[in-house]
Amino acid sequence: MDGQLFAQQVVSGLANGAVYASLALALVLIYRTTHVVNFAQGEMAMFTTFVAWSLNNRMSYWPAFVLTLAFAFVFGAAIERVVIRPVEQASHLTVIMVTIALFVTVNGFVLWVWTPDLRDFPTPFTGEPVVVAGVFFARHEIGIIALTVATVVVLWAFFRFTKLGLAMRAAAIRPEAARLLGVRVGWMLALGWGFAAVLGAIAGMMTAPLRLLDPNMMQPVLIYAFAAAVLGGIASPAGAVIGGFTIGVGINLLATYVDFVTPELELPVAFAVLIGILLFRPAGIFGRVAARRV
Amino acid sequence: MALLELDSVTRRFGGVVALDSVSLAIGEGEIAGLIGPNGAGKTTAFNVVTRLYAPDGGRLSFAGRDLLRVKPHRIVGLGIARTFQNVELFRRMTVLDNVLVGAHSRTGFGGEKEARAEALETLSYLDLAHLARRPATGLPFGTLKRVELARALVSRPRLLLLDEPAGGLNHEEVEELKGLIRRIRQDFSVTVFLVEHHMALVMSVSDRVHVLNFGRKIAEGTPAEVRENPAVVEAYLGA
Numbered sequence: 365m366d367g368q369l370f371a372q373q374v375v376s377g378l379a380n381g382a383v384y385a386s387l388a389l390a391l392v393l394i395y396r397t398t399h400v401v402n403f404a405q406g407e408m409a410m411f412t413t414f415v416a417w418s419l420n421n422r423m424s425y426w427p428a429f430v431l432t433l434a435f436a437f438v439f440g441a442a443i444e445r446v447v448i449r450p451v452e453q454a455s456h457l458t459v460i461m462v463t464i465a466l467f468v469t470v471n472g473f474v475l476w477v478w479t480p481d482l483r484d485f486p487t488p489f490t491g492e493p494v495v496v497a498g499v500f501f502a503r504h505e506i507g508i509i510a511l512t513v514a515t516v517v518v519l520w521a522f523f524r525f526t527k528l529g530l531a532m533r534a535a536a537i538r539p540e541a542a543r544l545l546g547v548r549v550g551w552m553l554a555l556g557w558g559f560a561a562v563l564g565a566i567a568g569m570m571t572a573p574l575r576l577l578d579p580n581m582m583q584p585v586l587i588y589a590f591a592a593a594v595l596g597g598i599a600s601p602a603g604a605v606i607g608g609f610t611i612g613v614g615i616n617l618l619a620t621y622v623d624f625v626t627p628e629l630e631l632p633v634a635f636a637v638l639i640g641i642l643l644f645r646p647a648g649i650f651g652r653v654a655a656r657r658v
Numbered sequence: 659m660a661l662l663e664l665d666s667v668t669r670r671f672g673g674v675v676a677l678d679s680v681s682l683a684i685g686e687g688e689i690a691g692l693i694g695p696n697g698a699g700k701t702t703a704f705n706v707v708t709r710l711y712a713p714d715g716g717r718l719s720f721a722g723r724d725l726l727r728v729k730p731h732r733i734v735g736l737g738i739a740r741t742f743q744n745v746e747l748f749r750r751m752t753v754l755d756n757v758l759v760g761a762h763s764r765t766g767f768g769g770e771k772e773a774r775a776e777a778l779e780t781l782s783y784l785d786l787a788h789l790a791r792r793p794a795t796g797l798p799f800g801t802l803k804r805v806e807l808a809r810a811l812v813s814r815p816r817l818l819l820l821d822e823p824a825g826g827l828n829h830e831e832v833e834e835l836k837g838l839i840r841r842i843r844q845d846f847s848v849t850v851f852l853v854e855h856h857m858a859l860v861m862s863v864s865d866r867v868h869v870l871n872f873g874r875k876i877a878e879g880t881p882a883e884v885r886e887n888p889a890v891v892e893a894y895l896g897a
Contacts (some may be wrong), residue, residue, distance in 0.1 A: 527762055527770060534748050534759045541746035544708050545813065546734040546763035 371499045373616045379505035380574075380588075381612020382512035387582075387589035388596065388604035389516065390560035396537045396599055398448060399555030400459045403468035408443070408577060408584030409564030411470050412436040413572050414478050416565070417485060422521030425488045433562050440561025441554040448557070449550070474579045485572030508570045509627050516564060516605055519559070532556060558594035577629065584631065588612075607649070611638075659722065661686040662707065663798075663816055667716035669702055676702040678873040679716065686816075689843055689850045691864035691881075694859070695893060698870040700853040701743055704819050707851075708733055708740055718814065737816035741806045743825060743853075747794045754790040757781060760809040780812040783845075784838075789855050790852050796881045799826045811842065817849045818842070824856040832859055839863050861885065869893070 378602060387405060388394070394402045402408075415435055421426035446621040447466060452456050489507025493500040523529035535552035543549050567589075575581055592611050596603020615634050619626045625633050660683035669677040672832055676699045684690045692700050697779050705711040707718065707731040718725045728736060739760070748756050753815045754777055761773040761780075784804050789797065794805060803823060810818060823839070836859060843850055854860045860867060861881040869877040869884060871893040877884055884890055 492666075527773075530755060530759060531762065533751060533755075535751065537748040538746050539709055541742065541748070542759065543730045544710070544733055545760050545809070546731050547759065548731050595701060 368499045369620065371585055373499065373620045375501050375509075376505050376611035376615055377616030379612070380457045380616065381592075383567045383571050383585055383608075383610035384592045384612055385605045386512055386515065386563045386570070387585055388547045388592035388608045389519070389601055390563040390567070391589060391593045392565070392596070392599065392601050392604045395557055395593075396601075397532070397553050398459075400446070400448065400456070400463065402560070403460065403463040403586075404470060405560065405564055406472075406582035406589070407467045407470040407587075408436075408440065408561055409568035409571075410582040411474050411580075412565035413577060413581075414474050414559065415575055416569050417478075417483060417572075420486060425486060429488070432569065436561040436565035437558040440564075441523045441558035441563070444554040444557035446549075448553075448602045453648035471579055475625070478579070483577040485569070485577040487570075504573060508510075511566065511570065515563065519563075520601070523645050529556075546550025581597055586658030587631065588615075588634070591634065595638060595641065595648055597650040600648070600650040602619065603648060603650030631649070660684060661688075661718045661721055662851065663780060664703070664707070665715045665717040665719075667703075667706060667718055669706055669713045670709055674716075675873045677706065677870075679712070680870065680873070680875050681716075682868050682875065682878065683788060684817075684849060684851055685839075686849055687843070687847070688865045689839065689863055691860040692851065692853045692870065693855075693860055693867060693868040694870035695886075699873040700870055702873075703709075703770070703870070704706055704740060704821055704853060707819065708738060712809065725752050731878060732762075734801075734813050737814075739810035739813045739815035739817075740819035741803065741810055741821055741823065743821040745802045747802060747806055749793075749795045749807070751794055752790065753781070753786065753792055753794055753797075756780070756794050756805060757812050760812040763813045771808050777808075777812055780808045799847070800828070800831050803827070811848075814846065815848055818846075820850065820852040822853055822855060824854055824859050832856060835859065836863055868878070 387409060390405050392406070393404060394400055412432055412437060416428055416432040419431055447462060448459070451462050487504045487507070489616070492501050493502055494506055512540040523533060531542070531547045532552045532555060534545070535547050535549040536556070539549045541596055567585065571581060571585055588611055589608065591603045592607035595610065596607035611634060614637065615630050619627065619630055662684045664680055664682050666681055667677055667681045680703065692703060694700055702813055705726070706713050709725065710729060720738060724738065748759065749860065757777040757780060758773055763775045765773040771785065778787060778790065781790055784807060786804055788845050789801070794802065796803070827835065839850060840863060842848060852860070864881055867879065867881050867884045868875060869890050876889045876893060877882060877887045879887070
């Protein structure tokens with residue numbers, strides 16, 4: 365086996381996986397706070413990436429990046445307050461329909477405002493490839509991995525060490541008890557959606573340089589992110605991140621070393637493997653089977 | 659003036675009248691018991707007082723303030739804290755973090771150090787300090803009830819609502835609880851309002867006992883008076 369090819373494929377798999385991990389984490393965040401599977405997560409990410417594209421035409425990369433994250437946060441929180449709040453008490457099916465409507469609306473809105481042309485999107489990680497032990501690695505890939513790991517650490521520290529993070533966890537676990545301890549549960553849920561949209565924006569801005577920016581860019585990413593979240597046990601943030609990286613690397617290695625796995629077959633093969641795993645671990649790798657008293 | 663006052667409070671669930679024009683008053687510093695057979699409306703009364711349920715009619719006031727104008731997340735700020743019948747702790751969080759959520763209600767923004775110190779102090783008061791780092795799941799039920807009590811106490815309430823504090827406890831633990839409730843009133847200068855099935859406990863700690871049956875208040879008085887009350891005897895024995 366060619367060690368250089370293997371190392372390169374692992375790193376580029378980790379880079380793809382980092383994007384899946386960010387979006388999977390966004391899904392888990394929303395699932396834990398509002399118990400909703402947000403089918404519009406990918407489209408929301410795509411929309412904020414278009415906003416970033418417009419901002420990039422007016423300023424340099426990092427200011428545009430930060431402004432986009434701020435916009436994504438407000439956008440995500442507003443979606444929760446305006447679109448999700450009214451159906452909060454409704455059945456899961458209703459809420460899922462609402463997120464699918466959101467998917468279609470956001471996609472249509474972007475087509476209307478920006479037109480369906482493909483666009484180049486810059487990466488901030490440019491320059492010569494990094495050489496480690498004689499193997500070349502693309503800067504953008506290393507950059508994505510580092511950025512994702514940093515984001516995950518910041519998010520973890522926020523939930524673990526801050527008062528607001530503690531209140532958000534409390535609101536997600538026991539809304540009534542949290543409310544009676546002075547936590548404004550409604551706002552905590554909106555914050556959760558805001559953070560999820562920020563994660564999505566990062567995923568979008570890291571995906572666009574790899575694929576060209578277009579309104580359908582995040583759809584395959586969302587499917588892999590779903591797979592990552594489910595593999596990790598849907599309610600486990602650590603599981604979602606590990607699930608994302610596992611799927612990214614797994615698919616790259618399959619496509620490299622298994623001859624019949626052509627790019628068209630990547631998605632079905634990935635799902636066959638996923639179904640295989642879920643047959644043996646129905647709650648995902650990190651999920652716990654909840655015992656219910658009957 | 660009474661600290662907590664319910665005036666003709668009614669709450670319906672569909673066709674069921676869970677509280678039927680219930681009036682009662684609890685004085686500052688009192689330990690008041692609320693008893694009644696299953697489904698009498700005791701927990702509903704607590705949920706109305708903590709604003710989780712809006713009443714269909716009647717008024718309720720706390721320290722002279724109209725409680726119906728207060729949102730649930732402001733209840734703790736007024737000085738009302740509660741425990742729950744089936745323990746509503748934040749699973750997956752440590753015992754300390756659970757109590758910290760209660761402490762934050764008082765310290766506002768900043769003051770993280772004080773919050774932490776008070777949470778630990780309250781945990782030691784209830785002999786739980788050694789469990790501070792343990793996750794709230796997997797501890798025995800009696801211990802979980804104490805953790806919940808710590809979470810309520812750390813907010814330094816004027817009124818402490820205890821929903822079946824003796825539920826699921828063994829004989830020794832109930833004996834201990836009697837002393838604890840009295841001690842808490844003393845040490846925290848708090849008014850205690852408790853719902854309880856365990857007759858011996860209610861009768862021995864309460865200054866006054868209120869009795870509900872099918873959502874109606876049927877009696878009120880000292881434990882001795884209530885025990886002798888024919889309506890109460892009938893409700894419990896169904897004679």
